[in-house]
Amino acid sequence: MKKACKYAIAAVIIAFLVYYSVYFENLEDIKEQRRKETFSAAEYARDFWDNQLFSVLDKAVDVQKLIELFNTDMNEAIKKYGKAPGVSRVFAYLIKGNGTILTIAEDFLEVSIREPQTNPDIKITTGLYIPGNAVRDASGLVDVSDFSDTMKFNEISSEINKIVVKEVIRPFLDKKPQAGNTIRFFGATQVSQDATGAKEYQLVDVVPIRLELE
Amino acid sequence: MARKLFLFIIAVLVLTLFTFECKRKRPEQVGDGKPKSKKKIAVVISTLNNPWFVVLGNTAKDRAEQLGYQATIFDSQNDTAKESDHFDNTIAGGYTAILFNPTDADGSIANVRKAKEANIPTFCIDREINSNDVAVTQILSDNYTGCVEIGQYFVKKMNKKGRYVELLGILGDNNTWNRSKGFHSVVDNYPELKMVAQQTAEFDRTKAMEVLESILQANPEIDAVFCGNDAMAMGAYQALVAAGKADKVMVFGFDGAKDVIDSIHDGKIIATGMQFPRKMARMAAEQADEYIKGRRDFPQKVPVAVELVTQENIDKYTAYGRQSEH
Numbered sequence: 336m337k338k339a340c341k342y343a344i345a346a347v348i349i350a351f352l353v354y355y356s357v358y359f360e361n362l363e364d365i366k367e368q369r370r371k372e373t374f375s376a377a378e379y380a381r382d383f384w385d386n387q388l389f390s391v392l393d394k395a396v397d398v399q400k401l402i403e404l405f406n407t408d409m410n411e412a413i414k415k416y417g418k419a420p421g422v423s424r425v426f427a428y429l430i431k432g433n434g435t436i437l438t439i440a441e442d443f444l445e446v447s448i449r450e451p452q453t454n455p456d457i458k459i460t461t462g463l464y465i466p467g468n469a470v471r472d473a474s475g476l477v478d479v480s481d482f483s484d485t486m487k488f489n490e491i492s493s494e495i496n497k498i499v500v501k502e503v504i505r506p507f508l509d510k511k512p513q514a515g516n517t518i519r520f521f522g523a524t525q526v527s528q529d530a531t532g533a534k535e536y537q538l539v540d541v542v543p544i545r546l547e548l549e
Numbered sequence: 550m551a552r553k554l555f556l557f558i559i560a561v562l563v564l565t566l567f568t569f570e571c572k573r574k575r576p577e578q579v580g581d582g583k584p585k586s587k588k589k590i591a592v593v594i595s596t597l598n599n600p601w602f603v604v605l606g607n608t609a610k611d612r613a614e615q616l617g618y619q620a621t622i623f624d625s626q627n628d629t630a631k632e633s634d635h636f637d638n639t640i641a642g643g644y645t646a647i648l649f650n651p652t653d654a655d656g657s658i659a660n661v662r663k664a665k666e667a668n669i670p671t672f673c674i675d676r677e678i679n680s681n682d683v684a685v686t687q688i689l690s691d692n693y694t695g696c697v698e699i700g701q702y703f704v705k706k707m708n709k710k711g712r713y714v715e716l717l718g719i720l721g722d723n724n725t726w727n728r729s730k731g732f733h734s735v736v737d738n739y740p741e742l743k744m745v746a747q748q749t750a751e752f753d754r755t756k757a758m759e760v761l762e763s764i765l766q767a768n769p770e771i772d773a774v775f776c777g778n779d780a781m782a783m784g785a786y787q788a789l790v791a792a793g794k795a796d797k798v799m800v801f802g803f804d805g806a807k808d809v810i811d812s813i814h815d816g817k818i819i820a821t822g823m824q825f826p827r828k829m830a831r832m833a834a835e836q837a838d839e840y841i842k843g844r845r846d847f848p849q850k851v852p853v854a855v856e857l858v859t860q861e862n863i864d865k866y867t868a869y870g871r872q873s874e875h
Contacts, residue, residue, distance in 0.1 A: 424854060
């Protein structure tokens with residue numbers, strides 16, 4: 336009995352020493368912490384822009400065809416070309432086209448894409464900041480489920496929009512575009528499914544991905 | 550003697566383990582293996598001290614019951630310790646699934662993990678946890694994008710200039726920052742829009758009233774208040790009424806709660822972001838049902854779009870959703 340007590344006391348002392356010498360952390364928590372520390376939305380956006388986005392531009396739909404489809408069969412437009420990261424009435428589309436600049440406003444160009452070139456069909460954003468997720472979502476390349484928190488997903492969009500301003504809009508504005516110039520573009524737009532056949536689909540807002548004077 | 554003691558200790562250990570194992574078994578698995586009662590779903594809600602979350606919880610419970618489950622709501626009172634107790638109780642109580650509105654994006658992860666280790670699937674609703682491998686799925690309001698829209702509308706209504714206050718929600722909740730950052734991603738591009746104060750009112754109506762009253766003493770001349778939820782928007786509006794400034798200061802909220810929808814109708818509040826608590830809660834209950842029936846391929850995160858509600862489009866909306874939802 337005396338021996339057993341000795342063993343028990345020794346075991347308690349050892350347990351005490353081990354308990355205060357070693358601590359355990361969940362491996363998943365550590366991995367998560369490392370991911371948090373190393374994630375850079377700017378780097379992700381850079382890689383997206385340089386290495387991924389251009390590989391999907393060949394899937395861009397002609398904007399004139401898309402606007403016609405909005406006004407005749409919105410469900411078909413969504414099914415064939417629309418993308419949304421979750422549950423939404425707003426869908427993003429990757430588009431392309433060419434047209435004639437009708438007016439140059441502070442933050443956008445009004446562009447006609449069909450004859451007669453008297454009324455604007457699209458507004459191309461040329462402001463020096465871009466809100467929203469048009470490019471990220473239209474690409475279909477970024478999956479929200481890949482991120483432990485959605486803020487990273489949102490920051491990516493913000494960084495992509497900065498690249499658009501710096502590398503698409505500014506160089507384009509430096510060429511001093513004028514009303515009457517013809518342009519060629521790839522871009523992204525977000526359109527609500529609600530008002531099928533309404534006039535609002537006659538003027539789609541476009542975030543440019545490529546924008547060139549012809 | 551020592552051998553007897555040793556055998557005694559072993560016997561105690563075996564009995565203890567046996568008792569624990571019996572406790573872990575779920576009621577429906579006890580006996581002949583046939584279900585003896587309805588399967589149970591727990592609805593753990595961050596707080597029931599806000600009507601929006603009451604709608605979220607009740608809808609989840611109702612939908613689970615419609616699907617044939619016995620559902621119980623647990624109120625965490627915005628306290629992760631209470632939330633942890635609820636998870637312990639659901640694990641010990643033989644629940645089959647948890648529909649979960651977390652209190653804290655980081656602090657709630659351990660609770661979901663605990664449930665996962667006990668083989669109880671968790672389905673997050675509205676609020677997010679900062680992990681993508683412990684919950685089965687997370688059905689989340691797209692707060693950031695919703696607040697980008699509110700930010701754009703704010704800039705338009707303010708005509709790109711003026712002084713404003715921001716009331717933040719709970720600081721540990723991702724929704725607070727997703728909303729704030731979405732709003733500022735737009736508004737901060739206009740240098741003539743000056744934020745004179747930014748303080749937390751913890752998503753609480755009474756705190757919002759008190760915080761804004763205090764801010765108004767130091768900054769009596771403001772043009773707008775952006776609030777991270779509708780409860781705070783109502784509190785802010787009350788403070789402005791008390792200060793005689795309700796007609797001059799624009800209030801913007803976020804949620805789509807009944808009193809704010811009514812107030813937008815009445816021209817008292819300018820705009821809010823409509824989240825869809827009923828839609829999200831129903832989705833969570835239905836997905837839990839699908840999981841129990843064998844489905845496993847759930848996307849980890851499902852953002853649900855938030856829609857801008859203003860005095861111009863208020864007729865399309867009702868409290869907590871669209872008119873067309875009914």
